[in-house]
Amino acid sequence: MIQLIDVHKKFGKQVVLDGVNFNVQEGETVALLGPSGTGKSVLLKHIIGLIHPDSGTIIVDDKDVVHLKRHELAELRSHIGYVFQNGALFDSDDVFENVRLGITDDAKYRDLDYARARVAECLKLVNLPPETVDKFPAELSGGMRKRVGIARAIAGNPKYLLYDEPTSGLDPVNADVIDELVRSLAETLGVTGVMVTHDVRGAFRTANRLALLTGGKIVQQGTPKEFLASTDPRVQEFLERDFHNATIAA
Amino acid sequence: MATEALDFPRLVGRWFLNATSHVGRVTMLLADLVRSLNEVRIWVPRMFTEAWNIGVGSLFIVLLISGFAGGVTALQARYQFTGTIPIYYLAGVIVESIVLELGPVLTGLILAGRIGARYAAELGTMRVTEQIDALESLGRSPSSHLIIPRVVAGLIMIPVLTVFADVMGIGAGWFSMKLVLPISDADFAYGARTFWRPFDATYSIIKAFFFAACITVISCYMGFNTQQGAEGVGRSTTGAVVSSSVMILLLDVILTKLLLNQ
Numbered sequence: 001m002i003q004l005i006d007v008h009k010k011f012g013k014q015v016v017l018d019g020v021n022f023n024v025q026e027g028e029t030v031a032l033l034g035p036s037g038t039g040k041s042v043l044l045k046h047i048i049g050l051i052h053p054d055s056g057t058i059i060v061d062d063k064d065v066v067h068l069k070r071h072e073l074a075e076l077r078s079h080i081g082y083v084f085q086n087g088a089l090f091d092s093d094d095v096f097e098n099v100r101l102g103i104t105d106d107a108k109y110r111d112l113d114y115a116r117a118r119v120a121e122c123l124k125l126v127n128l129p130p131e132t133v134d135k136f137p138a139e140l141s142g143g144m145r146k147r148v149g150i151a152r153a154i155a156g157n158p159k160y161l162l163y164d165e166p167t168s169g170l171d172p173v174n175a176d177v178i179d180e181l182v183r184s185l186a187e188t189l190g191v192t193g194v195m196v197t198h199d200v201r202g203a204f205r206t207a208n209r210l211a212l213l214t215g216g217k218i219v220q221q222g223t224p225k226e227f228l229a230s231t232d233p234r235v236q237e238f239l240e241r242d243f244h245n246a247t248i249a250a
Numbered sequence: 251m252a253t254e255a256l257d258f259p260r261l262v263g264r265w266f267l268n269a270t271s272h273v274g275r276v277t278m279l280l281a282d283l284v285r286s287l288n289e290v291r292i293w294v295p296r297m298f299t300e301a302w303n304i305g306v307g308s309l310f311i312v313l314l315i316s317g318f319a320g321g322v323t324a325l326q327a328r329y330q331f332t333g334t335i336p337i338y339y340l341a342g343v344i345v346e347s348i349v350l351e352l353g354p355v356l357t358g359l360i361l362a363g364r365i366g367a368r369y370a371a372e373l374g375t376m377r378v379t380e381q382i383d384a385l386e387s388l389g390r391s392p393s394s395h396l397i398i399p400r401v402v403a404g405l406i407m408i409p410v411l412t413v414f415a416d417v418m419g420i421g422a423g424w425f426s427m428k429l430v431l432p433i434s435d436a437d438f439a440y441g442a443r444t445f446w447r448p449f450d451a452t453y454s455i456i457k458a459f460f461f462a463a464c465i466t467v468i469s470c471y472m473g474f475n476t477q478q479g480a481e482g483v484g485r486s487t488t489g490a491v492v493s494s495s496v497m498i499l500l501l502d503v504i505l506t507k508l509l510l511n512q
Contacts, residue, residue, distance in 0.1 A: 048387050070285070077389035088384035090376075104389050110291075156388070 001026055002047055002160065002194065007056030009042060016042050017053070018216030024209075029186045029193035030221075031203030033238065034213035040196040041085065041164050043213065047194065048080055048162060049073050061159065078104035081153030081191075083163040087145035089137040095148055096133040099123065102155030122151040125188075126181055143174035147181070154185065161185065163195040167202050175202060182206045200239055212238060276471050282393045283401065289394035293402070296395065300403035308364055308411055312357055316415035319352045320344065320422030328430050337433055341441030344427070348419035349454045350510075355502055357415045358461035361408055362494035366469035369400055370490035373473025374483035382474070397474065401466040408462035409455045416454055457505050464497045 002024040009017040016039035024030045034040050045051040046058055049065045058065040063076055081102070089098045099119040103109040108118070120130055126147040137145055146166055153161060163182060167175035179202045186193055186206075197203050203210055204224045211221040212235055220227065220235045227235065286293070327340045327347075373396060376382050385392050424438055469490035476486040 045383070050383050050386060074389040074391070077387055080387070082384070082387035084380045084384055084387075086379065088380035090381055090384070091379075101385075101388055101390070152384075152388075 001059070001061070002192065003057075003059040004043070004046065005057040005059075007043075007046060007053045007058060009039070009046070009051065009053050015216050017046075017056075020056070020213070020216070020218055022211060022218050022221070024192055024194055026192055027190055028208040029182070029195060029206060030209045030211060031207035032194060032196045032211050032213055033198060033200065033203055035238070036198060038213050039216065040198075040213055044082075044162050044164055044194060044196050048077060048082055078156060079159045081156065081158035081161045083146070083149050083153045083161070083166055085164045085168060087137065087149040089145055089148055089152070091137045093136075094133065095119075095123075095135050095137075095140075098137070098148060099133075099151045099155050102152035104156035118155055119151075122155045123148075125154065125185070126151045127177070143170055143177070146170070146178060150178075150181065150185070154189065154191075157189075158191060161189075161191045161193045163193065163197075165196055165198070167197065167199050175199065178202075179205050214238070275475065276467065279393075279397070279471055279474065280467070282391075283398055286391045286393035286398060289391060289398075292391075292394040293398040296399035297402045300399045301407050304361075304365055304403055304407040305410065308361060308407075309414065311360055311364065312411045312415050313418045315356055315360055316348075316353060316419040317422040319356055320348055320419030320424075321426040323347050323352065323419070324423040324426035325430060328427065332431070336441075337431060338437040338441030339444070340427065340431070341424070341433070341438040342445035344423035345420055345442040346445050346450065348423060349416050349450050351502075353416035353419055354412045354454050354457040354461060355498065357408065357412045357458065358465065358498040359495055361404075361411070361461075362465050362469075362498060363491055365404060365408075366465045366490045366494045367487050369466065369469040370473040370476075370487045371483055373397075373470060374476035374486040377474065377476040378479050378483060392474070397470045400470055401463070404462045404466035405459060408465070409458040412454060412458035416451075453505075453509055456509065457502070460501050460505060461498050464501060465494045468494045468497060 002022075004020050004022040007017050007020040007022075008015075020043060022032075022043070032040050032043065042051060046053055047060060047065070049058075049068065052066060060076060061079060063072070065073070065076070068076060089095075090101070093101075096116075096119055099122055100109065100115045102122070103115060103118055108114050119133060123130065123132055128144065128147050128151065132140070132144070132148070137148070140148065150163075150166070166182060167178045170178065182193070182195060183206045185191065195203065195207060207224070209221060209223055210227050211218050212227075213219075214234050220230050220232055222230070228239070230236065323344050324340070327343050331340055331343070373382070376396070382392050382396070385395055420442075424435075427433055427438065428435075472486040472490040472493070476482045
């Protein structure tokens with residue numbers, strides 16, 4: 001379970017998170033929606049301890065992320081897969097090494113036979129051909145890089161998966177492929193997921209619940225149907241553009 | 251005018267806070283490096299790759315510049331001292347100038363530009379493209395994967411390159427002297443030995459070691475703390491080269507005072 005209680009974060013004078021309360025139950029996928037620059041990625045980085053809050057509590061897997069020691073945080077992170085917005089692949093390593101680094105168990109990471117099999121398995125899960133292993137990130141398309149990023153995130157058999165705008169910058173066809181992938185990974189691996197996005201249609205297709213972050217606060221959390229029924233003008237304004245598609249998907 | 255007078259203490263205060271913050275963060279980085287040293291399996295293989303890149307990649311430019319420096323030192327020594335001191339003394343002047351000063355300092359400054367810029371740009375790019383965040387998110391230590399290999403490789407290879415620079419500089423000085431002065435090999439060797447102390451070679455290596463620490467730690471620190479995209483990478487790279495070069499010159503004075511003027 002992931003739980004954020006009254007989380008505050010400022011960068012200089014800019015308030016990014018202003019008392020955020022947010023929770024994700026075991027096994028569900030929650031889409032975190034919100035306009036650009038509202039702090040969705042910042043919130044996601046708080047969950048994995050890459051950014052520390054000014055105040056508030058962050059509980060992941062019954063552990064208080066803020067007060068964990070270095071090795072405890074590393075141990076917790078080994079159960080969390082993080083998909084970065086632009087893949088964040090290591091550009092001096094080939095795809096094999098990139099995905100292999102996702103194997104967080106040190107003994108398994110060093111076992112080259114296991115690593116080869118696991119990398120091949122993860123690439124298959126994200127619909128990438130086996131020959132991709134020898135390519136370098138610079139040789140991959142945007143969609144392929146995102147999928148390699150997802151393969152790396154799942155290589156360590158994580159309990160939690162955090163996606164930072166997995167479909168941004170992709171054409172609709174590739175965006176649909178990634179959405180479908182997120183949904184099938186949740187079903188096949190049974191992971192708990194948080195997906196940051198401003199693609200309403202994709203969020204409705206993949207998530208069990210949605211949350212809207214705006215003005216530094218979560219202003220609405222609920223199932224897609226509850227979201228559509230919301231009378232909050234901020235929710236309605238955000239949904240307006242994709243309302244038609246969202247209705248169809250719901 | 252009154253506003254300027256009010257601003258001055260604020261500027262000094264801001265500068266002081268910035269400086270203190272840098273010192274604090276460098277200390278934290280060093281503490282993290284020490285804590286991650288036990289992850290030998292991670293950093294040793296990467297260290298060999300970095301050492302190869304520093305050593306082989308920089309050898310030509312180090313030899314070229316130290317060769318020219320040796321040659322010019324010989325020609326200037328001839329211009330300054332011919333007729334005032336015995337000619338074989340010039341060999342001593344050349345060898346001592348190169349081993350005590352020009353070899354380590356020039357190598358340090360060249361590598362501050364070559365290695366310092368490279369490390370800061372590499373790590374800075376990794377920071378702004380979230381590759382360092384990705385490494386941390388996988389529960390892995392950026393120190394053992396990225397920084398320790400670079401720092402240790404520098405600590406090993408920069409003194410080795412300095413030895414090469416010393417030898418090349420002396421060789422070039424010897425060759426240049428023979429071109430412009432009637433000095434035999436035996437006279438050159440005699441003059442060189444007259445002023446030589448065994449500690450001189452050690453001193454050259456000690457200086458190179460400190461310069462290596464300064465170049466690698468500063469450039470890794472600058473790159474690791476890069477902010478704000480491509481502009482930030484540029485700022486970190488420039489900052490790494492300038493800070494490393496200034497620190498090399500400062501360390502040069504301090505080490506000379508501590509080791510040669512007790």
